[in-house]
Amino acid sequence: MIIEKSQVANNIxxxxxxxxxxxxxxxxxxxxxxxxxxxxxxxxxxxNEDYKYFNTDALFKKExxxxxxxxxxxxxxxxxxxxxxxxxxxxxxxxxxxxxxxxILKGLHITSFSNLGNSAKNLITSIADVExxxxxxxxxxxxxxGFHLKIExxxxxxxxxxxxxxxxxxxxxxxxxxxxxxxxxxxxxTIIEQQVIIGSGKVFTNYLSEKFVSQQAKLTCYTLQHEGSxxxxxxxxxxxxxxxxxxxxxxxxxxGQAVRNNHNVVLSGSNCEAHLNGLFVSGGNQLVDxxxxxxxxxxxxxxxxxxxxxxxxxxxGVFNGKIFVRKDAQKTNAYQSSKxxxxxxxxTINTKPQLEIYADDVKCSHGTSxxxxxxxxxxxxxxxxxxxxxxxxxxxxxxxxxxxxxxxVDSLRERIVDLFENKI
Amino acid sequence: xxxxxxxHASVDGKExxxxxNLEIKAGEVHAIMGPNGxxxxxxxxxxxxxxxxEVTQGEVIFKDKNLLELEPEDRAREGLFLAFQYxxxxxxxxxxxxxxxxxNEIRQYKGMEPIAPKDFLAxxxxxxxxxELDGKLANRSVNEGFSGGEKKRNEIFQMAMLEPALxxxxxxxxxxxxxxxxxxxxxxxxxxxDKNAFIVITHYQRLLDYIVPDFVHILYNGKIVRSGGKELxxxxxxxxxxxxxxxxxxxxx
Numbered sequence: 316m317i318i319e320k321s322q323v324a325n326n327i328x329x330x331x332x333x334x335x336x337x338x339x340x341x342x343x344x345x346x347x348x349x350x351x352x353x354x355x356x357x358x359x360x361x362x363n364e365d366y367k368y369f370n371t372d373a374l375f376k377k378e379x380x381x382x383x384x385x386x387x388x389x390x391x392x393x394x395x396x397x398x399x400x401x402x403x404x405x406x407x408x409x410x411x412x413x414x415x416x417x418x419i420l421k422g423l424h425i426t427s428f429s430n431l432g433n434s435a436k437n438l439i440t441s442i443a444d445v446e447x448x449x450x451x452x453x454x455x456x457x458x459x460x461g462f463h464l465k466i467e468x469x470x471x472x473x474x475x476x477x478x479x480x481x482x483x484x485x486x487x488x489x490x491x492x493x494x495x496x497x498x499x500x501x502x503x504x505t506i507i508e509q510q511v512i513i514g515s516g517k518v519f520t521n522y523l524s525e526k527f528v529s530q531q532a533k534l535t536c537y538t539l540q541h542e543g544s545x546x547x548x549x550x551x552x553x554x555x556x557x558x559x560x561x562x563x564x565x566x567x568x569x570x571g572q573a574v575r576n577n578h579n580v581v582l583s584g585s586n587c588e589a590h591l592n593g594l595f596v597s598g599g600n601q602l603v604d605x606x607x608x609x610x611x612x613x614x615x616x617x618x619x620x621x622x623x624x625x626x627x628x629x630x631x632g633v634f635n636g637k638i639f640v641r642k643d644a645q646k647t648n649a650y651q652s653s654k655x656x657x658x659x660x661x662x663t664i665n666t667k668p669q670l671e672i673y674a675d676d677v678k679c680s681h682g683t684s685x686x687x688x689x690x691x692x693x694x695x696x697x698x699x700x701x702x703x704x705x706x707x708x709x710x711x712x713x714x715x716x717x718x719x720x721x722x723x724v725d726s727l728r729e730r731i732v733d734l735f736e737n738k739i
Numbered sequence: 740x741x742x743x744x745x746x747h748a749s750v751d752g753k754e755x756x757x758x759x760n761l762e763i764k765a766g767e768v769h770a771i772m773g774p775n776g777x778x779x780x781x782x783x784x785x786x787x788x789x790x791x792x793e794v795t796q797g798e799v800i801f802k803d804k805n806l807l808e809l810e811p812e813d814r815a816r817e818g819l820f821l822a823f824q825y826x827x828x829x830x831x832x833x834x835x836x837x838x839x840x841x842x843n844e845i846r847q848y849k850g851m852e853p854i855a856p857k858d859f860l861a862x863x864x865x866x867x868x869x870x871e872l873d874g875k876l877a878n879r880s881v882n883e884g885f886s887g888g889e890k891k892r893n894e895i896f897q898m899a900m901l902e903p904a905l906x907x908x909x910x911x912x913x914x915x916x917x918x919x920x921x922x923x924x925x926x927x928x929x930x931x932x933d934k935n936a937f938i939v940i941t942h943y944q945r946l947l948d949y950i951v952p953d954f955v956h957i958l959y960n961g962k963i964v965r966s967g968g969k970e971l972x973x974x975x976x977x978x979x980x981x982x983x984x985x986x987x988x989x990x991x992x
Binding site for chain 2: 689690691692694695696697698699700701702703705706709710712713714716717
């Protein structure tokens, strides 16, 4: 059994070992633990409850059975840039100082993993347990030369940072991109992350981020997923929020053949809060698979989640949201909502709220709704001279605006609106 | 303007309209009255093109076109307007964006350029006054959280913005207090001219004190059973619908 399980994992390891960067920022013991976990447990297939809609085992047996890691260089990234942001560029999993904006801002430090200091070496892998998930193990074993972004104590960064992960492969490729985000106490910042795939080869991106939000720090993040039909990805965010800290994240999934988002937030200090929002639009035979975990470990914390999906054609959407309220986490407020519109009879949405509550004085709620475009609203618009196509755009934009309006960066919000309207 | 000939329509296989004949010319106001269930709202829905209704017989000629062959949006673009009995709330779509889209789609249909933003805003300001609609409401989502009266005034506001040739007011008076009723009626009277026409569908005579009809038709059991001048509405108000019911029930059997 173990031999069969590890076949796919071993195949991946064989194919990517040679080209993996060996920059030595991960402890040897953790590295070997990752490999052992992969070899023992393999890559999850549909028998794994957490991956039942995203059969990655099958994916690596079919779409990615010939991983060759033939990467090309990247030169022009201008068109992906956003106004009024600082651009950082990661090429094929490796941080590119050359393509990134050279801007010196007080209190902001960006360091590639190959130059990682000792304190950051202690942080890396500390909240991404390699035995939690095969993709954490895979990333940890073969991470590219990513970057450490640190905002110093009490520094409020005024300009958002836009990180572009650009992959250019001429063969089937697996990219393990990784970063470490550290906000010291009282620091504030906004980070936009976006994956871009150019080139002819299919790319499987295994992204992993560890985000530390210290006491009274405030981190706002946006993820823009628009990878096209050659993009496959598992994106894992491991987040720790300390006392009085605040973490906001909104994920916009507008294309990509198969996209998995694992968002695991630990509310570890009292009076902290976390807000996860998501908007996804799927078509064709795409899969968008969102998994969230809000882990309330201490009292007086708040978490909110709002995920909205527009699912068309034969595509599949998933929202699996777990709220975990531990015994000590009294006075927790945790809310979760998943709303979806199915545009075709062959479209599927799977929503699964999971509440595990071990404290007795908490407020937790979840709600989910799935429907079609409201026919009464459609007729009302038609009766005013608005054609079916425009009416559809108006109604779906109205559905999405609750999430889109949370974006505080104008250039990003405008880009999302454009992409959204084009997609629907 | 519009000619309705022997119009039959059903919902879920049940015949509701059983042969309506009506001719309306430009400059006229026609009131259609009738008891509950007589087919008043079915008539307005069929004319506007709601999908749940099936026309089984008859024809409707609107401005020389076969109305029943047009999609709902094309009927509106041709100049038909239905003021809904129950205006729909559309969260997330602003009233302004909605109206601008409507106006521009109508203009595009007529081969015109989109309206200049400046002209549009001036028009909004002007027409809002007509129905005493708060400027704030125009910026809110379509009908969301509006009171019953605000929703009806919003219908008249939209009508004023779209300047239709034929407006059908489907029980616009229901749920309105006397002040709101006067505002709505005043809006209609201001918009009325010799090039447009109105069909006022109502259960009560009250609205007709303010919007004076040229013709009154009584709809009963899917047919127009009596037509007359404005005095017919007064007669109906005095004697109630029971007499009509008694008189025509025998025919219906």
